[in-house]
Amino acid sequence: MTILPIITLFDCTRVIVLFLSWFLFAVLLLFIFFCSYKKKLHIFEILFIWMIVWIITNSLSSILLVNLKLISMPNDFQKFLNHFFQRVLLYPLIITIFFDLCVRVKNYVRQSLLIIICIFLLSLLENQFISLAGLENKDYHITDSIIQWGLTVFITLLLWIWFRKKSLTRENDDPVLTRKI
Amino acid sequence: MILYLPEKFDENEWTVIIGVVLNILLFKFLPRRLPKEIISLIVLLSISFPTLLDHSIAAKSINLYNLNDMREYEIFDVILYGVYPAFGYLFVYFLNYWDLKGIWVAFYILIWCIFGYSMDFLLEKLHVFNFTGWKLTYSLPLYLVVLSLTYLFYKLLIYYADKISIERT
Numbered sequence: 625m626t627i628l629p630i631i632t633l634f635d636c637t638r639v640i641v642l643f644l645s646w647f648l649f650a651v652l653l654l655f656i657f658f659c660s661y662k663k664k665l666h667i668f669e670i671l672f673i674w675m676i677v678w679i680i681t682n683s684l685s686s687i688l689l690v691n692l693k694l695i696s697m698p699n700d701f702q703k704f705l706n707h708f709f710q711r712v713l714l715y716p717l718i719i720t721i722f723f724d725l726c727v728r729v730k731n732y733v734r735q736s737l738l739i740i741i742c743i744f745l746l747s748l749l750e751n752q753f754i755s756l757a758g759l760e761n762k763d764y765h766i767t768d769s770i771i772q773w774g775l776t777v778f779i780t781l782l783l784w785i786w787f788r789k790k791s792l793t794r795e796n797d798d799p800v801l802t803r804k805i
Numbered sequence: 806m807i808l809y810l811p812e813k814f815d816e817n818e819w820t821v822i823i824g825v826v827l828n829i830l831l832f833k834f835l836p837r838r839l840p841k842e843i844i845s846l847i848v849l850l851s852i853s854f855p856t857l858l859d860h861s862i863a864a865k866s867i868n869l870y871n872l873n874d875m876r877e878y879e880i881f882d883v884i885l886y887g888v889y890p891a892f893g894y895l896f897v898y899f900l901n902y903w904d905l906k907g908i909w910v911a912f913y914i915l916i917w918c919i920f921g922y923s924m925d926f927l928l929e930k931l932h933v934f935n936f937t938g939w940k941l942t943y944s945l946p947l948y949l950v951v952l953s954l955t956y957l958f959y960k961l962l963i964y965y966a967d968k969i970s971i972e973r974t
Contacts, residue, residue: 667965668842675849679886682860686878687807689864697866704866712857791842 651714664727677716680776694764746773809879817932824888843962851893852886869939914952921948
């Protein structure tokens, strides 16, 4: 009778670790897929979006973790590594893929819809990660997550449009860089 | 609180302000040698590398160093991002100016590593960086990696910028 809860606890931890490993594997797979398909975004735009997302997500993550204390980081190196990979690879990857889809879609309504789906997907993923104890939830709600990702995606979108218009379009006859968003 | 205000307004805050002003002057008055899109990306890289490090190895769980007065994320930690771009930009600027190749690139990176190390030493003395587990000797290999990556990044950008000009013609 006393062994049963220990086994359950052990199994539970194993399942979480297994899930997180698969999660990392899936992120890498998604990254390889992203590298291999033909993108509409120029490489400079991809790099720009990627680094903007890095700066915003890391800053917001520190505000949530350290200042507002809505979530906390467990002292587990694997979970820290997962959180790190998410910020470095997964979130910028998802935002870049959605922005690439936005360039493909010409209709403004569809573009807005894609942005909203992107925000909800990111919130959902983060909440999934918190519920699997990747991060400890102190007082973090789904609305906080939606605000966080809404802010991230919106600022990135504005800066990306600025970069596309100001930095990449230099001549009107340039077929590579003057595509309309 | 979303962003904390500094505990006291002393040398570290003044260092950050002077650093930002120097950055503005540098970008305003230094003659432009590189295309706008490359400058934007180099500036972003110069901000995002330290951001990644500050929010990973200086984060609460590892906490090898603190920025400015507090362990918490304060407003001058954000303004500090405005100090970093000059470092990356000048590194690439002089690389382009002297058009260094081969072994000279290695020497150039090494000189910048020593410069970065000296800057870290100075910023530690001015309490912008407060080392809790980090040692100044760690900065040298770190700069070696970061500057090598910046060099590769610059080469990649130049390659694609050239490709665009060929497509145009």
